[in-house]
Amino acid sequence: MIFSKEEIILEYTVEKCPKCEKLNQRDFSDGDVLFNSSSKCTFCDSVTIIEKIYGEIL
Numbered sequence: 001m002i003f004s005k006e007e008i009i010l011e012y013t014v015e016k017c018p019k020c021e022k023l024n025q026r027d028f029s030d031g032d033v034l035f036n037s038s039s040k041c042t043f044c045d046s047v048t049i050i051e052k053i054y055g056e057i058l
């Protein structure tokens with residue numbers, strides 16, 4: 001392999017609460033799909049929606 005340099009990609013998921021509009025960034029986990037419902041909002045207990053998934057190369 002010529003391109004043997006490994007890239008470490010960190011993936012993040014940003015959840016948004018539709019009720020109080022708080023954003024929460026956490027590590028990406030398998031099964032996260034954009035605009036799916038996610039975990040519960042820590043502020044108002046509503047179900048958050050996955051607003052953004054992005055990766056970062058170290």
Ligand SMILES: [Zn+2]
Nearest residue numbers: 017020041044
């Ligand atoms: Zn909320």
